[in-house]
Amino acid sequence: MKISTNWLRRYVSFHGDIDTLAQSLTNVGLEIEEIEAKGSSFSGVVSGDILSVEKHPKADKLSVCKVDVGGSILTIVCGAPNVASGLRVPVARIGAKLPGGLAITQATLRGVESYGMICSSKELGLDGNADGILVLDPGRYPGPGMTVEGENPGDSVLTVNVTPNRPDCLSHIGIAREIGAVQEVPLRMPEASPAEDGESVQDAVAIEILDPKACPRYAARVIRDVHIGPSPEWLSRLLESVGIRSINNIVDITNFVLMETGHPLHAFDFGRIAGNRIVIRKAENGERFRTLDGLERILDAEDLLICDHEKPVALAGIMGGLNSEISEGTAQVLLESAYFDPMTIRKTAKHLGMSTEASQRFERGCDPEMAVFALNRAAALMAEIAGGRVLKGIRDSYPGKRPQVQLSMRLSRIERVLGQAVPREDVVSILHRLGLTVEGAETLRVTAPTFRPDLKAEIDLIEEVARHYGYDRIEPRMKSHIRFQDARNPLVTFMESVRQAMIGMGFTETLNTGLVSAQKTGVYGNSRNPIAVQNPLSPDSGFLRNTLITDLLDNISWNNNRMAVNLRLFQIGKIFFRNPEGIGVEPVSLACAISGQREEKAFWGRPNTGVNYYQLRGVLDALSQSLQLPPCQLVPSEDPALSKGHCFEIRMNQTPTGFLGRLGQDLMKNWDIRNETFVFEVFLEEMMRFRPASVKTKPLSRFPSVLRDLAWLVDETIQSGQIENLIRQNGGPHLVSVDLFDLYQGKQVPQGKKSMAYSLCFTSQERTLTDADVDPVIARLIQEMQETFSASLRQ
């Protein structure tokens, strides 16, 4: 909402400069977002009466004047030829600021002290010539000591961020009322009693409300013989200062009263209203109506229409119709001032995609009691400005009159909510200044004015008190009462452990918005049925991500394009899809990618090589180990993001928890990733289930271990996992670890075979093991290996 300070001065005489005013409005919840200075501005200039003029003893062209500035008499040296006693002139006192940044200080002019400056119009940034001092109009400045505003004073326009609970502040009077409450100065309401002339309006027009719920009040006047023409300068200038284009005097008056009172009005060309009759009814489904902006609107049965005897003439509370618009030829005006149900207006404005000055106010809740005041105010201006004849009386149909809201507020409750007491006299004074009536002692009985639809309960009144008492006056407090609360959250804690483990392994965390294109959700399209956003920002952010892998690919591609090719990235976050029952789920996922070379930077000590499966598998194993999770098994599988044959399902205690593998060729091409890339994605909630509640330590053996290294020649198709399983199954109770330490194919190994060397460690808790304990186990292993895999021991 744009508020002109010059406009405001019509209703309240505020003190202080604009910055202070803006700050005090912000302090009561009317945030000033912008202050725009219009034209020139000056301060500290008052009206003064010249009592005497004497020649300067040392300068021919200067005069020494005694000037009454209201309460004190100043000696001022003046050089203007037209200075004379008896004139009322603008005096810039010491401390005054004039346009162009000139600050007035005490000065000595050729030996005579001067305590101010008598100003010309040019010095004040006003029209006129600089030769002589400006003589003030005694009609406007009836005495000395009044603040001078000039003939065309500088204006400041404030952009006020009005919260949706305060429709009353979408007007100059509403803002003026708050200023009055802050500065404890009275609010002046404008004149609103038009001189009436001619027949009774009751004979001129009839009103029929068919839907009193949607239209609780409809008031109208008729103004005859108006002369349509341009608005006077003061009117068009005020409107333009708040961003409204001047159209013609009648339309400008309705807009002026709207911005003044916050109450929307509409002026019809009464000559185009058929049957001298207004009917307020709901539209029919599919009914068409052309609004003022020339667009044809297709209505439904929820929309409210203002109609004449034959046809709709306005979309209630939103916009008038083209068919009854004020035009150059208009001679008679039907002036509407109504109150419409906020929900009705909101629904229509929303489904038609219209938002007007009127609809914004009706949606938030206008004041039904303001309707007649606004009507009278506009009618009076139409008589004054457009020469109209206001017919006698008001057509006022008011089926929805509501009683005033009565509330009670306990002083003790204020203290409970705010944490500190506010004296009763402060409470009463604040509420009075805001236009509320207050009675009672400890429990106050309060009547809320109709322009404050937001005041519905005790807490609303407490807020009013707090707002004007000052949030700054409520002391911060840290109460010390000890009460234990378990502040841990298992999933959040687990996610943080995962994050720390990944960072520890050299991975950098990324964060994407998660709003992705259909193409990206298409990667997992069938298995993770994607969820669309119905009103996306753009087509490429129309879905919720159903995997974090595509987000990581975005990250890789972004960084590859910026010369960073060796990457270790991870991301933790929710992914979204519909489960087979069609219900949207949002599990927490961890995705991890390695891309490019295994080392970030080349090391002079050894060659860098491309990333590979074993590197990422090592990360996965280390992750589960560091989180005390059971080891991961990898099982050949298929996954849409991964290359065939290089794709593995990750299982933990037989439960599938995710996938690991080499990035598929299609995805590499789509994301323009040229370097080898391996990724995994796991469901963290699935993994978390396997985390032990706490570590239980195993006893440490006091006896030395026995180590045995064994190398077998096996067929190259035999997998390490198979051999390891066999060793563990047959290793006896003392076998504690099996580690592959060498894998060799080449010279000395026959074609089609490989040499696999394992280090076995045996430990007992009870005694030192001897060859006699271990030898039979080794013999059994050698035999089992021979029988199962035709493996021969390498000597």
Place this chain on the structure above:
Amino acid sequence: MTGRRIKNRIRELSEAFQQDAGAVRNAKDADGLRIRYLGRSGLLADLFTLLGSLPAEEKKDAGRELNELKKKFQATVDAVQDRFKRSGDAACAFDYTLPGEPIWIGHKHPLQIVMSEIQACFQGMGFSVAQGPEMESEYYNFEALNIPKGHPARDMQDTFFIDEEKEIVLRTHTSPVQVHVMESGQPPIRIIAPGRCYRNDTPDATHSPVFHQVEGLCVDEGVSFSDLKGVILAFARFMFGSDMKIRFRPSFFPFTEPSAEYDFSCLICRGKGCRVCGGSGWVEISGAGMVNPEVFKYVGYDAERYTGFAFGMGVERISMLLYEVPDIRMFFENDVRFLKQF
């Protein structure tokens, strides 16, 4: 062989050794010197074999002399070898200035760093961490927070719809977690809820359609606006230093009353006024207020007995102030040159 001849040989050998030792120029020469004189079949060993042929009375004397010579040679050879090992012979020199093995360094995302800090602060004040769904029903996102259908406050937050018919939205704030928590228990309640939120805002330097909030809620007997200010002040000082000041300005949120926007002293000028804060000395952080009794009605709490406060904060906003990040989009671009700075 006589004792005198042996002694002559010893003297000759000693002189030759001095000469050879003086000619050593590198480690290889030093090695050669050792092999020539002290080696298993070196010149000194030859003399020791000659000792056997001496008469017993001369053997003892010559043996002592030979042993002394051997000690002397050994000391010189050691010194020479040591000298060439240390002083830059290419084959043996140790270049301690070569770069060490590169180690991958992981980095936590700045927004996560800040969220962890915020959590640590509030956990210190006894707040626990709660979570809620990102796909939320309109009931939790709006109605139960006193934002009924048709309420103009819904316009304050441009909402992404997932299913308009079933009234599923992407949560526009973390405030619905308040309602979930209150529904599942009784006061006293002290929680924070960090998480992602979504708003249909066109991205620019200060807006992102996806952003992070931390919501806070405290409900108990005797909780007041004064406590809210105390908690926010403690947070400001934890996060930005003990000279921080806070300012509360009246505002409007349907789920709190009285409602406030709260500001911190400007982090750049510490309240003096500068370009960043527009000269005001304050920077806007977020919103807060006392829980509206209407919200207590939705969850069945006795609004006479209990009062509460709630607050929110934008993680991106705080991170931008803290780390002087000029554009919110940098958090979501994931440029490693940016991420590696944290």
